[in-house]
Each structure stands twice: as structure tokens, then as C-alpha cells.
Amino acid sequence: MTAIETDGLTKRYGDLEAISDVDLTVERGEIFGFLGPNGAGKSTTIDVLLDFIRPTAGRASVLDDDPQENPRAVREQIGILPDEYSLYDRLTGREHVVFAIEMNDAADDPDEILERVGLADAADQRAGDYSKGMGQRLALGMALVGDPDVLILDEPSSGIDPNGMHEIRTLLREEADRGATVFFSSHALEQVEAICDRVCVLDDGELLAVSTVENLRDSLDSRSVLVLTLDANPDPDLDLNDDHGLLELPDVTDVERTETALRIECADPGVKSAAISRVEDTGASVVDIDVEQASLEDLFAELTTDSTEGADPIETPGGERA
Numbered sequence: 572m573t574a575i576e577t578d579g580l581t582k583r584y585g586d587l588e589a590i591s592d593v594d595l596t597v598e599r600g601e602i603f604g605f606l607g608p609n610g611a612g613k614s615t616t617i618d619v620l621l622d623f624i625r626p627t628a629g630r631a632s633v634l635d636d637d638p639q640e641n642p643r644a645v646r647e648q649i650g651i652l653p654d655e656y657s658l659y660d661r662l663t664g665r666e667h668v669v670f671a672i673e674m675n676d677a678a679d680d681p682d683e684i685l686e687r688v689g690l691a692d693a694a695d696q697r698a699g700d701y702s703k704g705m706g707q708r709l710a711l712g713m714a715l716v717g718d719p720d721v722l723i724l725d726e727p728s729s730g731i732d733p734n735g736m737h738e739i740r741t742l743l744r745e746e747a748d749r750g751a752t753v754f755f756s757s758h759a760l761e762q763v764e765a766i767c768d769r770v771c772v773l774d775d776g777e778l779l780a781v782s783t784v785e786n787l788r789d790s791l792d793s794r795s796v797l798v799l800t801l802d803a804n805p806d807p808d809l810d811l812n813d814d815h816g817l818l819e820l821p822d823v824t825d826v827e828r829t830e831t832a833l834r835i836e837c838a839d840p841g842v843k844s845a846a847i848s849r850v851e852d853t854g855a856s857v858v859d860i861d862v863e864q865a866s867l868e869d870l871f872a873e874l875t876t877d878s879t880e881g882a883d884p885i886e887t888p889g890g891e892r893a
């Protein structure tokens with residue numbers, strides 16, 4: 572059953588298309604990473620889901636309700652940690668949570684919530700004296716009130732240290748285990764990959780890929796760079812700028828020449844031995860062989876760079892192309 576669905580979702584501000592024809596499906600109970608650089612369109616998408624703004628075209632649904640037709644029903648089922656939230660400086664942490672409980676007509680124990688977000692010791696401190704990370708934890712605690720079916724978290728890691736993020740990941744996993752859907756929007760890949768079941772990558776308003784983190788990793792395992800260090804005193808007749816015919820090999824996607832080495836991008840690991848033979852056949856002497864694995868960071872950078880200029884799309888096995 573789907574928790575969140577968008578179909579051709581588009582939002583224009585004048586000439587600017589903040590999101591373009593976004594088709595997205597998030598299943599119930601999954602922790603879904605909504606990934607993209609600044610200005611990608613993440614907050615715009617979230618604002619449409621909450622009916623804070625209306626789409627120019629397309630539609631969205633949250634737990635089968637259309638936010639435009641039934642905004643109240645949608646918001647009642649969502650716990651939201653917004654990108655920009657405001658706290659009341661003079662109210663304590665506990666008073667904030669009590670306020671959220673009353674607003675939601677919920678029966679939560681405020682101290683239990685404060686404990687879960689690591690603020691038990693600061694419950695009676697005024698929010699005006701909280702650090703940024705403490706404020707973020709408090710806003711997250713308020714989002715948990717009433718055990719919402721969908722948690723929408725816009726940049727939840729902002730201001731939170733690595734230990735804190737570990738606690739928050741545990742908390743989000745508990746939420747998913749009780750059946751909640753977690754929609755985790757972030758530009759920080761390392762946060763998303765550590766917790767999410769599936770991720771999508773949005774850039775310039777367009778959905779570039781949807782995949783499991785595992786499939787993204789698998790696709791990277793088959794993408795590597797072979798670095799061949801050549802004899803520093805090669806045959807003087809050897810053309811150092813030559814690509815050694817490597818680009819004629821299928822699955823060699825790029826060749827870069829440094830002073831003493833060749834960096835050969837391989838789309839398939841099986842091509843490496845053919846590449847080495849090809850270089851040696853031209854009379855060059857290979858003195859060292861190294862393999863650089865691509866990281867998820869590389870993939871994210873590649874997906875979100877020049878996507879509008881016809882860069883080659885990256886397939887994520889088992890994932891969808893958007």
C-alpha cells in the first residue's frame with residue numbers, strides 16, 4: 572500500500588519550474604530518502620504534500636487522500652519536521668511538547684517523548700537557551716506526537732552531531748518498525764544512505780533516479796577506475812598522449828593521462844585485463860596497477876551534475892529510471 576504518491580507533479584513560479592513532472596511512490600512503512608542538492612525542489616514537493624502550496628499540474632496523495640481536497644485529513648496523519656520551524660524562546664522543552672500534544676488531541680507522555688529525542692535533562696530549560704541541535708531534537712519530538720502514520724522530515728540532521736544522528740537513526744527505525752512511513756529529505760548523502768531503505772535523487776526539479784541504497788552500491792561496484800603507472804622512462808618513440816586504443820574497448824568509458832599514469836574508467840570490471848594488455852601491446856611498460864572504487868558520493872555528484880545537459884544517465888540495477 573502506498574503512503575505517498577505523486578503523478579506528474581509540477582510547480583512553476585513564473586518562468587522557473589521548481590519541480591517538473593515528478594512521479595514518485597513511497598510505500599507504507601519504508602524509510603525513504605528524498606535526496607537532492609540545494610534548490611532541487613525538495614521543500615516544494617513537501618509543501619505540495621501538505622497543501623501549503625498548490626501544484627501547477629499533476630497530483631499528489633498521502634495515504635490515499637488528496638492534500639488539495641482533504642488537507643485536514645492529510646495533516647492529521649503527518650508528523651512534520653519542517654525545514655524552518657519556530658520555537659517559543661520563553662517556553663521550556665516540555666511545554667513545547669505538551670502544547671503539541673494538546674494541539675493534536677493526543678495522549679502521549681511528554682517526558683517519554685523528550686527522553687526519546689535525548690532532551691530529558693533539558694526538559695525544563697527554555698527553548699531560547701537551546702543549541703541549534705537541541706532545537707532540532709525538540710522539533711523532531713513534536714513531530715512524533717500522536718504516533719503519525721507518515722513522518723516528513725526536512726533536513727533532520729541539520730545541527731545534529733554524529734552521535735546525535737546515530738540516536739535519531741535508531742528512533743526513526745523504531746518509528747518504521749511500528750508501521751510509520753518516514754520521508755527523509757536531505758542534501759547529505761551520508762545521512763540518507765545510513766538509514767534509508769530506498770532513495771530518490773532530485774535535481775533541478777527533476778527526478779533522476781529511484782533505487783535502493785543497496786542497488787546504488789551494486790551499480791557502483793561495477794564502476795571503477797583502473798590506474799596504470801607506466802615506466803617513467805618509456806620508449807622515446809611512444810606517443811604519451813595516445814589513448815592506446817583503449818576507448819575502442821567496450822566498457823572503457825574514459826581515459827585520462829597524467830605524467831606517469833593512465834586513469835581508465837571501466838563500466839565493467841571484466842574489461843580491466845583487456846585494458847592492461849592493450850596498453851602493453853603499444854610498447855608501454857606497466858609498473859603498477861591500482862583500482863579506485865567509485866563512492867556513493869561520486870554517484871550522487873555525477874547524477875546531479877549537468878543532468879540538464881545530456882550527461883549519460885546512470886542506471887541503477889533493480890531501481891527505476893525516473
Ligand SMILES: Nc1ncnc2c1ncn2[C@@H]1O[C@H](COP(=O)(O)OP(=O)(O)OP(=O)(O)O)[C@@H](O)[C@H]1O
Pocket residue numbers: 584587588589607608609610611612613614615616654758
Ligand atoms: N515561493 C517561491 N517563489 C519563487 N521561487 C521559489 C519559491 N519557492 C522556491 N522557489 C524556487 O524553487 C526551486 C526549488 O526550491 P526548494 O526550496 O523546493 O529546493 P530544496 O531542494 O528544498 O532546497 P534546499 O535544500 O536548499 O532547502 C529553487 O530554485 C527556489 O529558488
